[in-house]
Amino acid sequence: MTNSARPSTRARLADVAREAGVSAATVDRVLHGRTGVKAHTVEHVHAVVRRLDYRPDPAATRLARARRYSLCFVLPSGSNSFVALLAEQLHGLRHWLAEERTSARVELVDVFAPQTLARHLAGLRGRHDAVVVMALDDPQVRAAIDDLAGAGTLVVTLVSDVPTSRRAHYVGIDNVAAGRTAGNLLGRFVGTGREGRVGIVLGSHALRDHAERLFGFQQVLAAEHPRLRLLAPIEGHDDSAETQPLVARLLKRERELVALYSIGAGNRGIRAALDTSGRGREIVWICHELTPHARRDLLDGVAAAVINQDAGHEVRSAIRVALAHLSGERLVAEQERIRIDIFVKDNLP
Amino acid sequence: MTNSARPSTRARLADVAREAGVSAATVDRVLHGRTGVKAHTVEHVHAVVRRLDYRPDPAATRLARARRYSLCFVLPSGSNSFVALLAEQLHGLRHWLAEERTSARVELVDVFAPQTLARHLAGLRGRHDAVVVMALDDPQVRAAIDDLAGAGTLVVTLVSDVPTSRRAHYVGIDNVAAGRTAGNLLGRFVGTGREGRVGIVLGSHALRDHAERLFGFQQVLAAEHPRLRLLAPIEGHDDSAETQPLVARLLKRERELVALYSIGAGNRGIRAALDTSGRGREIVWICHELTPHARRDLLDGVAAAVINQDAGHEVRSAIRVALAHLSGERLVAEQERIRIDIFVKDNLP
DNA sequence: ATGAAAGCGCTAACAC
DNA sequence: GTGTTAGCGCTTTCAT
Numbered sequence: 001m002t003n004s005a006r007p008s009t010r011a012r013l014a015d016v017a018r019e020a021g022v023s024a025a026t027v028d029r030v031l032h033g034r035t036g037v038k039a040h041t042v043e044h045v046h047a048v049v050r051r052l053d054y055r056p057d058p059a060a061t062r063l064a065r066a067r068r069y070s071l072c073f074v075l076p077s078g079s080n081s082f083v084a085l086l087a088e089q090l091h092g093l094r095h096w097l098a099e100e101r102t103s104a105r106v107e108l109v110d111v112f113a114p115q116t117l118a119r120h121l122a123g124l125r126g127r128h129d130a131v132v133v134m135a136l137d138d139p140q141v142r143a144a145i146d147d148l149a150g151a152g153t154l155v156v157t158l159v160s161d162v163p164t165s166r167r168a169h170y171v172g173i174d175n176v177a178a179g180r181t182a183g184n185l186l187g188r189f190v191g192t193g194r195e196g197r198v199g200i201v202l203g204s205h206a207l208r209d210h211a212e213r214l215f216g217f218q219q220v221l222a223a224e225h226p227r228l229r230l231l232a233p234i235e236g237h238d239d240s241a242e243t244q245p246l247v248a249r250l251l252k253r254e255r256e257l258v259a260l261y262s263i264g265a266g267n268r269g270i271r272a273a274l275d276t277s278g279r280g281r282e283i284v285w286i287c288h289e290l291t292p293h294a295r296r297d298l299l300d301g302v303a304a305a306v307i308n309q310d311a312g313h314e315v316r317s318a319i320r321v322a323l324a325h326l327s328g329e330r331l332v333a334e335q336e337r338i339r340i341d342i343f344v345k346d347n348l349p
Numbered sequence: 350m351t352n353s354a355r356p357s358t359r360a361r362l363a364d365v366a367r368e369a370g371v372s373a374a375t376v377d378r379v380l381h382g383r384t385g386v387k388a389h390t391v392e393h394v395h396a397v398v399r400r401l402d403y404r405p406d407p408a409a410t411r412l413a414r415a416r417r418y419s420l421c422f423v424l425p426s427g428s429n430s431f432v433a434l435l436a437e438q439l440h441g442l443r444h445w446l447a448e449e450r451t452s453a454r455v456e457l458v459d460v461f462a463p464q465t466l467a468r469h470l471a472g473l474r475g476r477h478d479a480v481v482v483m484a485l486d487d488p489q490v491r492a493a494i495d496d497l498a499g500a501g502t503l504v505v506t507l508v509s510d511v512p513t514s515r516r517a518h519y520v521g522i523d524n525v526a527a528g529r530t531a532g533n534l535l536g537r538f539v540g541t542g543r544e545g546r547v548g549i550v551l552g553s554h555a556l557r558d559h560a561e562r563l564f565g566f567q568q569v570l571a572a573e574h575p576r577l578r579l580l581a582p583i584e585g586h587d588d589s590a591e592t593q594p595l596v597a598r599l600l601k602r603e604r605e606l607v608a609l610y611s612i613g614a615g616n617r618g619i620r621a622a623l624d625t626s627g628r629g630r631e632i633v634w635i636c637h638e639l640t641p642h643a644r645r646d647l648l649d650g651v652a653a654a655v656i657n658q659d660a661g662h663e664v665r666s667a668i669r670v671a672l673a674h675l676s677g678e679r680l681v682a683e684q685e686r687i688r689i690d691i692f693v694k695d696n697l698p
Numbered sequence: 699a700t701g702a703a704a705g706c707g708c709t710a711a712c713a714c
Numbered sequence: 715g716t717g718t719t720a721g722c723g724c725t726t727t728c729a730t
Binding site: 371372373374375378385386387390409411412413414415 | 716723
Binding site for chain 2: 095177178188191216307337340349
């Protein structure tokens, strides 16, 4: 009875091999579903694995793996602060990436030009193990994603999904729920009894995340705050300089405006317009993404709430998801779900 | 030039050893600040480490370490759902703990009895590497923590801190900020212009987290919603059965009650009292901790918002913090900060 | 179809 | 004070 020598320790691969009467290499083959093992042996090894409740030691696995992975992040160009946050988070993960034997590069592309984005994606074919893309949901882009996937590149969508494409995974929030959340807060902040008009600013109807947020927002306002009337959404293309005059005009025209929902980026323009109008503290303003500016807007009492998706979580999740797919590891789906954060002045991190 | 054989790869310990002209063991000693190395050698090795930008591979480190750690979680007994959530999360981490060569046990103690808790802690002396405790901030408890720490046991406080004790770390939210957040939301939900009275229910003034939340809540209401009058807080000892009649009486007595802030546990009692009174949907109710019941309360439209601290994050953080202290690893402080989550009906995870 | 053996990068016991 | 050596648990050639 020498096997009582290491008590209370979990089973190792060697234990499985011994119990199954095969070598470690065979167990490894079975565990990774590789060919070249007799069907009967496969069965048997699996049985032993189950019996011993064997689970591989991830530290040993990582240490022994030779393969290196190459990722490419494709993000929108422009001055969008949230995108800057994503890029910054990615940079901050460089040491972790090195430990995971993974390299990641960032490429910036004009996201409002589907053709440009599609061509860029086409150019990535065969150059990376996985491409993580914050995409426009457009037929050309979808086709480009399908081509990449067809050529064996894993595609992960980030922040804004292209659900009917062959992307392996979407990392981001449920944007309909995010829009509902904004509607819930905005309606309650204005006051259930009060009448008034609500302005909406978005980047583009063509951006799936924006369209979904708008949908959720409208749902909740119609159902729970019917006294508030929604004005036609303004398209600012996520650009502050473009957004500011549009919102300034809105503020001048609509004297009964009680609230403003900013669905996308370009919030510096909105803030400027609100400041100029002098109505910044009476209008309930809700926007998305906790950028440094949004933080200021909250602290200044101009923004009532900010709905956020954690850029750090998203980048880490995208990497974990990609590596899990590439190396055949399991994912805890629940762990990869991105939360819809609500920030007000007092719970800022 | 054989060193171009492994290009683009980060430096390993062996590289540092070679460059410094010492053995791997010596580098190891220096890196872990162990004695028995000439001061000059220490300097030199550090210099090489810096020059090569060497950072140890955590996978290799974990694999090689022989030491096992033993943790003990001391949590309040009773029917508190949030505590159940903590215990459940800890159970879910058993495989991770096994990988980290760490064992963790849970012990349940009556947290409202300082003497009992103090005695229990005293009994833990010398039995674990670290004790994680959700403690009452009381002189006897503080002394017990100091004794434990003095005897070489690492103490981490969880959820509710004992700041002047010798605990190595506090894992939990900023409860003053949490109270402020509740005040902010509650005030806005009621409507800035509206008058009325606000009821407050807490477990005990002796619980530091409860006292801090109350403080933050009062701050915000006084400063930003002076038209709302706070009633004297009710102490329900985090117990639903005890809380329910107290709240029922409050609801009967106070016809001008417009909102209710529940600082601690026992929310099932509050929900029952609200349901019985028939005022559940007109009174703005805000409570803490997203338990299964709180989730229902939100979905039913009875709770307006739930302020939450993520039980899973807290348990993982407590373990990481403890292991980092015990094994002398670095911590990314920013990563261990526990968020103050806000949940409404629409952003439930 | 399967096994033997050499690492992956670090730690720890034991020499010297 | 410092070096040598034998693992940690898995992956991956290369044999057979």
